[in-house]
Amino acid sequence: MFLLLCRSSNIYSNKSSTMKWVHPVAVTMRAMRTLSTLATLNGRNRKILFKLVGIGLGATTLTSVVTAGSNNISNLPESLYDVSDFMTEPVTPKSTLTKNKDDMKVKMELFIMKIQADFCRALENEEDPNSKFLVDRWTRSEGGGGVTCVLQNGKTFEKAGVNVSVVHGHLPADAVRQMKARGKDLGGKDLPFFAAGISSVIHPTNPHIPTIHFNYRYFEVTQENGEKMWWFGGGTDLTPYYLVEEDVKHFHSTLKQACDVHDSSYYPKFKKWCDDYFMVTHRNERRGVGGIFFDDFDKLSQDNCFKFVRSCAESVVPSYLPLVKRHKNDSYTSSQRDWQLLRRGRYVEFNLVYDRGTKFGLYTPGARIESILMSLPVYAKWEYMHSPPEGTQEAKLTEVLKNPRDWL
Amino acid sequence: MFLLLCRSSNIYSNKSSTMKWVHPVAVTMRAMRTLSTLATLNGRNRKILFKLVGIGLGATTLTSVVTAGSNNISNLPESLYDVSDFMTEPVTPKSTLTKNKDDMKVKMELFIMKIQADFCRALENEEDPNSKFLVDRWTRSEGGGGVTCVLQNGKTFEKAGVNVSVVHGHLPADAVRQMKARGKDLGGKDLPFFAAGISSVIHPTNPHIPTIHFNYRYFEVTQENGEKMWWFGGGTDLTPYYLVEEDVKHFHSTLKQACDVHDSSYYPKFKKWCDDYFMVTHRNERRGVGGIFFDDFDKLSQDNCFKFVRSCAESVVPSYLPLVKRHKNDSYTSSQRDWQLLRRGRYVEFNLVYDRGTKFGLYTPGARIESILMSLPVYAKWEYMHSPPEGTQEAKLTEVLKNPRDWL
Numbered sequence: 001m002f003l004l005l006c007r008s009s010n011i012y013s014n015k016s017s018t019m020k021w022v023h024p025v026a027v028t029m030r031a032m033r034t035l036s037t038l039a040t041l042n043g044r045n046r047k048i049l050f051k052l053v054g055i056g057l058g059a060t061t062l063t064s065v066v067t068a069g070s071n072n073i074s075n076l077p078e079s080l081y082d083v084s085d086f087m088t089e090p091v092t093p094k095s096t097l098t099k100n101k102d103d104m105k106v107k108m109e110l111f112i113m114k115i116q117a118d119f120c121r122a123l124e125n126e127e128d129p130n131s132k133f134l135v136d137r138w139t140r141s142e143g144g145g146g147v148t149c150v151l152q153n154g155k156t157f158e159k160a161g162v163n164v165s166v167v168h169g170h171l172p173a174d175a176v177r178q179m180k181a182r183g184k185d186l187g188g189k190d191l192p193f194f195a196a197g198i199s200s201v202i203h204p205t206n207p208h209i210p211t212i213h214f215n216y217r218y219f220e221v222t223q224e225n226g227e228k229m230w231w232f233g234g235g236t237d238l239t240p241y242y243l244v245e246e247d248v249k250h251f252h253s254t255l256k257q258a259c260d261v262h263d264s265s266y267y268p269k270f271k272k273w274c275d276d277y278f279m280v281t282h283r284n285e286r287r288g289v290g291g292i293f294f295d296d297f298d299k300l301s302q303d304n305c306f307k308f309v310r311s312c313a314e315s316v317v318p319s320y321l322p323l324v325k326r327h328k329n330d331s332y333t334s335s336q337r338d339w340q341l342l343r344r345g346r347y348v349e350f351n352l353v354y355d356r357g358t359k360f361g362l363y364t365p366g367a368r369i370e371s372i373l374m375s376l377p378v379y380a381k382w383e384y385m386h387s388p389p390e391g392t393q394e395a396k397l398t399e400v401l402k403n404p405r406d407w408l
Numbered sequence: 409m410f411l412l413l414c415r416s417s418n419i420y421s422n423k424s425s426t427m428k429w430v431h432p433v434a435v436t437m438r439a440m441r442t443l444s445t446l447a448t449l450n451g452r453n454r455k456i457l458f459k460l461v462g463i464g465l466g467a468t469t470l471t472s473v474v475t476a477g478s479n480n481i482s483n484l485p486e487s488l489y490d491v492s493d494f495m496t497e498p499v500t501p502k503s504t505l506t507k508n509k510d511d512m513k514v515k516m517e518l519f520i521m522k523i524q525a526d527f528c529r530a531l532e533n534e535e536d537p538n539s540k541f542l543v544d545r546w547t548r549s550e551g552g553g554g555v556t557c558v559l560q561n562g563k564t565f566e567k568a569g570v571n572v573s574v575v576h577g578h579l580p581a582d583a584v585r586q587m588k589a590r591g592k593d594l595g596g597k598d599l600p601f602f603a604a605g606i607s608s609v610i611h612p613t614n615p616h617i618p619t620i621h622f623n624y625r626y627f628e629v630t631q632e633n634g635e636k637m638w639w640f641g642g643g644t645d646l647t648p649y650y651l652v653e654e655d656v657k658h659f660h661s662t663l664k665q666a667c668d669v670h671d672s673s674y675y676p677k678f679k680k681w682c683d684d685y686f687m688v689t690h691r692n693e694r695r696g697v698g699g700i701f702f703d704d705f706d707k708l709s710q711d712n713c714f715k716f717v718r719s720c721a722e723s724v725v726p727s728y729l730p731l732v733k734r735h736k737n738d739s740y741t742s743s744q745r746d747w748q749l750l751r752r753g754r755y756v757e758f759n760l761v762y763d764r765g766t767k768f769g770l771y772t773p774g775a776r777i778e779s780i781l782m783s784l785p786v787y788a789k790w791e792y793m794h795s796p797p798e799g800t801q802e803a804k805l806t807e808v809l810k811n812p813r814d815w816l
Binding site (some may be wrong): 095134136151152159161281282283295341345348349352353362367370371372374376377378380381382383384385 | 522542544558562567569644687691749753756757761770775777778780781782784785786787788789790791792793
């Protein structure tokens with residue numbers, strides 16, 4: 001946990017698969033991290049730690065380290081996260097994070113920052129070396145802020161957005177309504193709330209690579225009677241333009257494995273929920289071939305709920321990256337590109353008409369619109385009465401969107 | 409009114425500015441129309457009429473003519489409409505139209521069929537001769553139907569949609585909610601309703617021609633206590649990509665003239681309503697440079713309300729066509745095209761997130777989605793954090809969208 005206190009820099013952890021230039025100071029810091037990790041895992045040797053950290057960091061930081069180091073954090077595996085691996089500094093000030101390190105708000109923020117970094121780097125590895133994520137760290141005047149990472153017009157990814165937001169304040173009536181629709185009757189309006197989430201949509205250039213979306217979030221709302229409610233929500237879903245059954249099976253089975261570790265009833269339940277949620281009602285078709293989706297997840301202990309969410313979010317890279325690698329160099333025709341754009345039009349329809357996350361964002365005052373709407377593709381197309389001819393690959397996809405299948 | 413009874417054919421009225429091939433039978437029919445118009449205007453000579461109509465039409469039609477001809481229709485100027493000028497036959501069966509010719513439902517249907525034809529033909533005149541409107545006549549199993557005219561990928565118009573719908577049945581709760589938001593508390597759900605309207609969006613190819621939208625509609629709802637409510641609504645608004653003040657002034661002054669004939673308070677009131685309605689709240693900008701917009705229009709007699717709506721709808725062609733003619737051959741750059749597509753992205757955002765007409769459609773069971781969403785452009789674009797540099801023409805437009813002006 002106290003590693004949070006290291007400032008964000010161009011240091012990459014040794015988990016990275018590529019060799020990167022490392023600044024001499026970084027080497028010192030990495031050595032410290034290794035040592036301090038050992039120290040905290042043992043819950044001992046605080047004095048050694050102080051000394052080592054003292055070499056690299058200033059006095060203020062040292063004070064914070066003392067605070068952090070004086071607690072037992074062995075039950076917080078996320079303390080192992082290397083904040084210097086994050087795309088930028090976390091949203092919440094370090095002092096607050098340190099003081100509240102056992103709070104789920106903090107655990108979730110650190111976790112989604114790590115997932116953001118891991119996913120962005122995995123995508124960058126599939127890109128032209130010149131295409132890197134633009135990192136925008138923003139604050140919300142009403143409380144909190146976020147980190148939006150966008151890669152646009154890359155060779156592999158036409159638009160890739162990975163957004164972390166950690167916001168708090170009071171929830172307005174319109175946003176409450178969006179929550180109520182999820183089965184949460186909050187009994188009043190303008191309630192104090194906290195929301196931390198990661199949300200991502202990747203629109204690849206090549207029509208043979210599916211679009212992926214995932215979103216994992218943690219909510220707290222203080223009710224009128226002062227009682228605090230919390231819950232998790234999230235999901236990962238795939239939107240192919242052409243149906244490759246092997247890809248869809250790989251995707252679903254990776255998600256299933258992540259679910260099964262926790263409860264074998266989760267995958268079938270959340271797979272169905274996903275098919276139901278990503279429904280473009282006015283077209284009578286799903287947005288894609290589904291995945292998993294859940295909300296109001298609060299039946300286990302808070303830590304066990306969090307563990308499940310972590311498993312799901314950590315399965316994003318292994319579920320999707322093999323598909324990117326497999327298809328990024330596939331050839332395609334202009335009519336296949338056209339079909340991709342038409343399907344992206346449907347994606348826009350879902351996001352703007354139905355998606356509760358988007359609506360929640362649009363109705364939350366001070367929300368950062370560019371971060372919410374980064375889910376929209378660069379280009380989308382609409383053609384009056386377009387319908388793929390029977391027997392084509394395009395019709396084959398449409399059939400699956402109308403009649404979702406069990407893939408495993 | 410009984411001219412409705414003539415079957416739709418390839419006959420164009422002598423009001424058309426271009427010479428068209430006319431079938432010999434059509435000549436006979438035109439002669440009959442002229443005569444029969446005279447006859448009905450005089451409210452006499454029914455015998456002569458029978459005879460003439462009898463030459464061209466069958467016995468069933470003849471019977472209907474008798475019914476129609478036996479009423480005084482001198483208070484129905486729309487009886488002068490030549491149904492053979494319509495893009496296709498009206499939605500409602502002729503017998504019903506004839507029987508209920510004094511009913512506002514019938515008057516409105518005939519009027520919007522005529523406006524559709526006039527507007528489509530005016531647009532076709534600006535097109536390559538090979539680009540013609542596709543005419544789709546559709547029925548709604550729950551009651552009613554419509555006529556959708558679309559011209560796609562033309563030389564002047566990338567997408568032009570002009571839709572007439574005449575629907576009835578029971579209004580579901582979700583649709584009632586959309587109406588309630590308009591200040592109509594209908595006090596219940598699943599109420600019998602009737603709606604007739606024309607709706608059109610024109611997305612030109614050239615970024616120097618603005619997009620236009622207009623919509624004029626008539627509603628009837630029977631309340632739980634059996635009382636029937638009726639009202640009109642509508643508006644015309646302009647969405648330029650580049651600001652040409654002269655164009656905007658011409659557009660607004662044409663609308664103002666149409667309003668002023670009825671009440672000089674209408675234009676300022678409905679101009680403001682338009683600016684307020686076409687607000688993309690999450691972007692804090694208007695969709696375009698406005699026009700007029702009104703709803704719940706029911707304070708005058710039904711006929712006087714209708715007269716106002718007719719003036720508005722009839723001002724569409726003179727407000728817009730001069731702009732098309734002026735700019736259709738302007739040269740433009742690829743970056744100007746790009747800006748047009750980005751602005752079309754915003755158009756999509758408004759239509760899918762806020763537009764009540766679209767929502768009303770999406771929530772009405774059996775609604776024809778392709779007719780509702782024909783308002784969406786062929787292509788739209790989204791770019792993360794796009795903002796035109798200060799001092800550019802693009803920034804000048806953005807300024808006006810953020811701060812609506814009085815144009816006259």
